[in-house]
Amino acid sequence: MSMPDIKVTYNTSIGAFVKSHLRDYILLIALAAIMLFFQYTTGGTLFEPVNLTNIILQNSYIIVMALGMLLVIIAGHIDLSVGSVSGFIGGFAALMMTHTMPFAVDSNLPFAFDPFTTGIICVLMGAAIGAAQGYFVAYQRIPAFIVTLAGMLVFKGLELESLGGASIGPLPVTFQRLSNGYLPDIFGGGDGFNILAIVVGIAVSALLVWFSVKERRAQVAHGLAEEPTPIFWARNAIISFAFIGFCWLMAYYKGLPNVLVVMGVLIAMFMFITMRTTFGRRIYALGGNKHATKLSGINTERLTFQIFTIMGALSGLAGLIFAARLNVATPKAGAGFELDVIAACFIGGAAVTGGVGKVTGAVIGAFIVGVMNNGMSIVGVDIGWQFFIKGAVLLLAVFLDVYYKDKR
Amino acid sequence: MQPILEMKNITKTFPGVKALTNVNLTVLPGEIHAVVGENGAGKSTLMKVLSGVYPAGDFDGIIKFEGTERKFYTIADSEDTGIVIIHQELALIPLLSIAENIFLGHETAKYGVINWFEAISRSKALLDKVGLKEHPNTLIANLGTGKQQLVEIAKALNKNVKLLILDEPTSSLNETDSNALLELLRGFRAQGIACILITHKLNEVLKVADRITILRDGKTVDTLDTRTAKVSEDRIIKAMVGRELSERYPARKAKIGEMMLEVKNWNAYHPQNAERQMIKNASLHVRAGEVIGIAGLMGSGRTEFAMSIFGRAYGQKISGDVSMRGKAVDVSTIPKAMAAGIAYATEDRKNYGLVLIDHIKHNITLANHAGVSYRGVLNDIEELKVADRYRKNLAIRCSSVYQTTVNLSGGNQQKVVLSKWLFAGPDVLFLDEPTRGIDVGAKFEIYGIINKLAEAGKAVVVISSEMPELLGITDRIYIMNEGRFVGEMPTRKASQESIMRTIMKSWEH
Numbered sequence: 025m026s027m028p029d030i031k032v033t034y035n036t037s038i039g040a041f042v043k044s045h046l047r048d049y050i051l052l053i054a055l056a057a058i059m060l061f062f063q064y065t066t067g068g069t070l071f072e073p074v075n076l077t078n079i080i081l082q083n084s085y086i087i088v089m090a091l092g093m094l095l096v097i098i099a100g101h102i103d104l105s106v107g108s109v110s111g112f113i114g115g116f117a118a119l120m121m122t123h124t125m126p127f128a129v130d131s132n133l134p135f136a137f138d139p140f141t142t143g144i145i146c147v148l149m150g151a152a153i154g155a156a157q158g159y160f161v162a163y164q165r166i167p168a169f170i171v172t173l174a175g176m177l178v179f180k181g182l183e184l185e186s187l188g189g190a191s192i193g194p195l196p197v198t199f200q201r202l203s204n205g206y207l208p209d210i211f212g213g214g215d216g217f218n219i220l221a222i223v224v225g226i227a228v229s230a231l232l233v234w235f236s237v238k239e240r241r242a243q244v245a246h247g248l249a250e251e252p253t254p255i256f257w258a259r260n261a262i263i264s265f266a267f268i269g270f271c272w273l274m275a276y277y278k279g280l281p282n283v284l285v286v287m288g289v290l291i292a293m294f295m296f297i298t299m300r301t302t303f304g305r306r307i308y309a310l311g312g313n314k315h316a317t318k319l320s321g322i323n324t325e326r327l328t329f330q331i332f333t334i335m336g337a338l339s340g341l342a343g344l345i346f347a348a349r350l351n352v353a354t355p356k357a358g359a360g361f362e363l364d365v366i367a368a369c370f371i372g373g374a375a376v377t378g379g380v381g382k383v384t385g386a387v388i389g390a391f392i393v394g395v396m397n398n399g400m401s402i403v404g405v406d407i408g409w410q411f412f413i414k415g416a417v418l419l420l421a422v423f424l425d426v427y428y429k430d431k432r
Numbered sequence: 433m434q435p436i437l438e439m440k441n442i443t444k445t446f447p448g449v450k451a452l453t454n455v456n457l458t459v460l461p462g463e464i465h466a467v468v469g470e471n472g473a474g475k476s477t478l479m480k481v482l483s484g485v486y487p488a489g490d491f492d493g494i495i496k497f498e499g500t501e502r503k504f505y506t507i508a509d510s511e512d513t514g515i516v517i518i519h520q521e522l523a524l525i526p527l528l529s530i531a532e533n534i535f536l537g538h539e540t541a542k543y544g545v546i547n548w549f550e551a552i553s554r555s556k557a558l559l560d561k562v563g564l565k566e567h568p569n570t571l572i573a574n575l576g577t578g579k580q581q582l583v584e585i586a587k588a589l590n591k592n593v594k595l596l597i598l599d600e601p602t603s604s605l606n607e608t609d610s611n612a613l614l615e616l617l618r619g620f621r622a623q624g625i626a627c628i629l630i631t632h633k634l635n636e637v638l639k640v641a642d643r644i645t646i647l648r649d650g651k652t653v654d655t656l657d658t659r660t661a662k663v664s665e666d667r668i669i670k671a672m673v674g675r676e677l678s679e680r681y682p683a684r685k686a687k688i689g690e691m692m693l694e695v696k697n698w699n700a701y702h703p704q705n706a707e708r709q710m711i712k713n714a715s716l717h718v719r720a721g722e723v724i725g726i727a728g729l730m731g732s733g734r735t736e737f738a739m740s741i742f743g744r745a746y747g748q749k750i751s752g753d754v755s756m757r758g759k760a761v762d763v764s765t766i767p768k769a770m771a772a773g774i775a776y777a778t779e780d781r782k783n784y785g786l787v788l789i790d791h792i793k794h795n796i797t798l799a800n801h802a803g804v805s806y807r808g809v810l811n812d813i814e815e816l817k818v819a820d821r822y823r824k825n826l827a828i829r830c831s832s833v834y835q836t837t838v839n840l841s842g843g844n845q846q847k848v849v850l851s852k853w854l855f856a857g858p859d860v861l862f863l864d865e866p867t868r869g870i871d872v873g874a875k876f877e878i879y880g881i882i883n884k885l886a887e888a889g890k891a892v893v894v895i896s897s898e899m900p901e902l903l904g905i906t907d908r909i910y911i912m913n914e915g916r917f918v919g920e921m922p923t924r925k926a927s928q929e930s931i932m933r934t935i936m937k938s939w940e941h
Contacts, residue, residue: 321767
């Protein structure tokens with residue numbers, strides 16, 4: 025007696041589809057709700073072009089690290105060291121560019137590195153740190169929690185010692201541009217309105233729509249289109265509208281920050297990695313079932329090693345962005361970043377058990393954390409309550425995730 | 433004499449399977465009662481019914497203990513009446529001491545504060561009874577398996593045991609330890625403690641058992657009394673395997689070709705215990721187009737043998753030679769073994785075979801991403817085509833290839849695992865218990881797939897605990913016991929009796 029053939033059916037009714045994809049939408053809805061809430065409570069400050077730009081700048085380094093953290097979490101690990109590593113690398117970059125001798129801040133060096141060389145060396149240093157931690161996790165099988173907890177302490181210590189407890193700055197102007205610079209308006213928009221931002225907004229939106237239409241066509245051709253057509257168009261319209269609107273607002277301040285471009289490129293890259301490459305696929309498989317993945321001939325040790333190396337490089341980059349933004353390297357830089365980064369991933373729907381998570385989720389999660397930080401600061405919520413509220417939101421997000429997973 | 437235990441008309445059903453049908457078991461006070469049967473005959477299920485693992489009401493039938501009917505809802509219920517079961521996998525905590533283990537859950541405590549003097553002195557008395565000369569403070573991790581077994585028994589004695597159930601107690605013991613243990617059981621007989629002994633080793637059964645109950649396919653076949661009549665091993669074996677070959681197997685004409693895989697003098701040791709040799713000088717060969725079987729009891733080392741060949745996925749200190757088509761190959765890692773043309777489909781689909789949270793399509797291509805990608809970038813459409821092809825060819829029943837594998841039936845999960853390995857394109861395919869836990873219809877389909885593979889010139893090695901299955905689908909059968917190949921025969925000359933006899937003989941020497 026064999027099982028009866030199950031008819032091929034898809035959830036093409038709008039209600040059923042929305043219900044089954046609630047998790048995907050609810051994040052965006054939550055972000056929108058939080059933004060509207062603060063727009064109201066801040067008396068309209070939140071959506072002001074200058075503040076919107078600020079939100080981007082304040083969260084760029086969190087998002088950059090969240091991309092790497094997502095891979096780490098999907099693989100079933102965790103990295104607690106990212107804050108310390110980014111702080112250490114940021115400080116090191118400042119030393120390299122300011123004639124300062126690491127670990128002996130009083131004695132000057134006769135030479136300094138230019139910002140580009142510094143940037144490259146520092147990202148590579150981050151990668152090397154990640155690789156070192158990855159080695160212990162992947163090949164010595166020490167739990168990532170322990171290895172990176174050790175890393176957190178070690179690099180916090182190196183950060184303090186290399187800076188000699190002092191703040192190093194100011195930094196070269198070219199370097200500052202990484203965070204505080206804007207794309208030049210090649211279309212020659214006048215003061216107070218940046219045409220390039222609008223053009224980029226429309227172009228990127230068009231590109232996104234084109235990609236999703238292409239994918240939609242392929243799905244339809246193979247009879248796999250699950251999403252009802254009205255929802256498909258509504259989703260694309262909302263995203264395009266939101267993105268163009270966002271660029272429109274940015275255009276009223278100084279245009280598009282350089283760091284937004286860095287972020288955009290990285291986000292696109294990591295979406296591609298997670299969705300289209302064998303490397304990304306293997307990370308999901310590894311987190312989903314380590315044994316089955318290994319027995320399928322995949323070098324899971326090397327994979328883990330590579331993931332931590334990427335995480336390290338991104339921590340390095342984030343350290344540079346943060347130092348460039350403050351125009352000074354302080355011994356406090358990076359403290360507590362790992363909390364926001366990890367929270368962003370889990371709010372964004374990554375599973376604690378591994379195997380599940382999306383780049384878009386992590387980015388939206390980071391913005392949820394970022395907008396809350398920003399909004400609460402403007403409203404004047406005490407820093408203590410800010411921590412309290414963020415903690416509650418994180419727990420609520422993961423609780424809802426687990427709750428609905430059990431119900432299904 | 434009034435029996436201490438009577439189990440009457442026990443019937444236990446799992447979804448889709450009848451594990452026990454009207455089983456009867458009667459144990460007299462102070463007797464050693466052996467329960468024997470093939471893998472899956474229902475011995476473990478029966479003991480779980482008795483000990484309350486399956487609570488009363490979950491099965492039909494009556495359990496009478498010391499003359500009164502009992503209903504056990506938990507293991508604690510059965511232990512309170514004096515029934516203690518010692519499992520094959522010992523339930524001791526390695527990093528606690530002997531005394532701590534003996535009194536775990538029954539601590540000699542007042543208001544939660546443990547009286548260690550009492551615990552130690554009572555442990556000493558119990559250890560004396562089982563003849564174990566170790567201090568009660570010794571950690572379990574520092575004891576050998578034989579001594580651990582004795583600690584388990586001491587723990588049972590502490591619970592005022594009246595009926596002791598031992599599940600394969602000697603399976604991991606050497607001969608001296610085995611004999612000592614059996615001697616101890618004889619001693620209990622004198623003290624009026626009854627024993628149920630579950631074992632595959634018929635020589636031991638004949639040595640100590642007063643009576644023997646034989647189970648086959650979830651039914652009681654026979655109860656023999658060794659005190660009233662002479663019982664032979666052959667007599668027991670016949671009763672154990674005397675099943676009609678009722679299941680059907682698709683017909684196949686073997687076209688056996690060139691030598692494919694040759695394994696010579698293969699040795700492997702336990703991954704955690706470098707002293708314990710799991711595979712001993714095993715040699716095997718299989719030709720193109722041939723289907724061979726590896727028969728053996730559970731724990732005989734079949735899985736360990738296959739996995740250690742498949743890129744050392746099991747074990748340590750592995751030695752031996754592997755060649756494909758007469759040429760030596762390197763199988764030291766899984767990717768290398770796969771490159772040499774070897775694949776291994778696991779017996780444990782859920783933990784080792786599938787990424788359960790992912791869908792069918794991703795699982796099918798997992799072992800061969802190169803086949804659906806170009807320079808590390810996956811071709812979604814190509815991948816979909818591949819998955820859909822296997823869905824059709826292997827008749828995987830699902831809503832679409834985007835169905836999550838956790839929601840598939842066992843048979844369909846197995847087909848996904850097979851698809852994965854077929855897509856990887858190996859020359860030799862190890863199939864470990866390919867039909868475990870799946871329904872008859874799906875079994876037949878899987879036999880068909882195996883035939884097709886052989887027809888396509890692949891070599892197939894089937895590991896199975898179901899002897900009729902091996903007799904039905906293979907060309908040649910190897911028999912493994914205690915990590916050794918103890919026999920090899922062409923399938924047309926083999927029978928369930930001859931296989932079982934080979935296994936039993938290998939223990940006696």
